[in-house]
Amino acid sequence: MFGEGDITPRQRDIADLVQSDGFASVEDLARRFGVTTQTIRRDLTRLCRRGILRRTHGGVEPPAQTGNLHYARRQILNLAAKRAIAEAVAEEVRDGAALAFSIGTTPEIVMQALVHHKNLRIFTNNLHVAFAASQCDSFEVTIAGGRLRHGDCDILGAETQSFFAGYKVDIGIFGVAGVDADGTLLDFHEEEVTARQAILANCRQAYLVLDASKFGRPAHVRGGHITDVAAVVCDRPPPDALRRELQQAGTRIIVPAEPSELIRA
Numbered sequence: 091m092f093g094e095g096d097i098t099p100r101q102r103d104i105a106d107l108v109q110s111d112g113f114a115s116v117e118d119l120a121r122r123f124g125v126t127t128q129t130i131r132r133d134l135t136r137l138c139r140r141g142i143l144r145r146t147h148g149g150v151e152p153p154a155q156t157g158n159l160h161y162a163r164r165q166i167l168n169l170a171a172k173r174a175i176a177e178a179v180a181e182e183v184r185d186g187a188a189l190a191f192s193i194g195t196t197p198e199i200v201m202q203a204l205v206h207h208k209n210l211r212i213f214t215n216n217l218h219v220a221f222a223a224s225q226c227d228s229f230e231v232t233i234a235g236g237r238l239r240h241g242d243c244d245i246l247g248a249e250t251q252s253f254f255a256g257y258k259v260d261i262g263i264f265g266v267a268g269v270d271a272d273g274t275l276l277d278f279h280e281e282e283v284t285a286r287q288a289i290l291a292n293c294r295q296a297y298l299v300l301d302a303s304k305f306g307r308p309a310h311v312r313g314g315h316i317t318d319v320a321a322v323v324c325d326r327p328p329p330d331a332l333r334r335e336l337q338q339a340g341t342r343i344i345v346p347a348e349p350s351e352l353i354r355a
Contacts, residue, residue: 262293283313
């Protein structure tokens with residue numbers, strides 16, 4: 091098990107760059123970051139040992155993916171974008187609100203951005219979210235019961251659907267594994283979809299939180315459409331076709347510009 095604290099900011103940037111570009115050579119990385127090739131090789135050794143990248147001829151590439159990445163690996167990818175998304179969502183939440191959180195790293199980081207709020211009521215099947223919320227004395231935290239999924243530290247199954255159906259919250263916050271070109275929301279497991287749909291059905295406003303890497307990312311379980319939510323919060327605007335569809339549906343698009351400044355389309 092490892093997390094954000096196990097690697098340096100440069101190593102996080104390298105992981106993001108390789109994830110985005112699909113490949114990087116040692117020499118190119120050394121030039122880009124202004125360090126020696128020996129330093130880059132040490133960085134890559136650390137990232138490859140943790141399964142974040144894998145070596146290939148002349149450089150590194152993302153690991154072969156047959157499903158979702160391990161939770162701890164996802165925690166470090168696109169971290170700056172996720173933090174900007176989280177700050178944007180925090181601007182939307184009033185003190186005393188009731189919120190339902192789904193699984194995933196971006197909802198966890200949103201929860202971390204809410205620590206200065208007061209008297210929030212948190213309902214979640216994400217133990218990372220529950221732990222972050224439990225650090226705030228004024229928060230009331232309720233978690234789902236059922237089968238714990240190792241690695242991700244979340245709870246899925248029929249009990250989770252019943253859990254979320256038992257409450258009517260002000261705001262539901264969830265992410266997805268990917269968004270297809272036609273706006274279909276995608277995940278890797280049926281239970282992930284049903285938990286997300288249970289939050290959507292039992293909240294007054296639903297916020298879909300995702301970084302731009304999720305647009306076009308393949309996953310095989312369909313569940314809902316991007317226009318189903320009240321707001322999409324992303325570090326960059328959605329592709330033009332989806333942007334037009336969201337505007338026609340009346341779904342807000344929130345793109346964080348600076349920590350204290352938001353652009354709304």
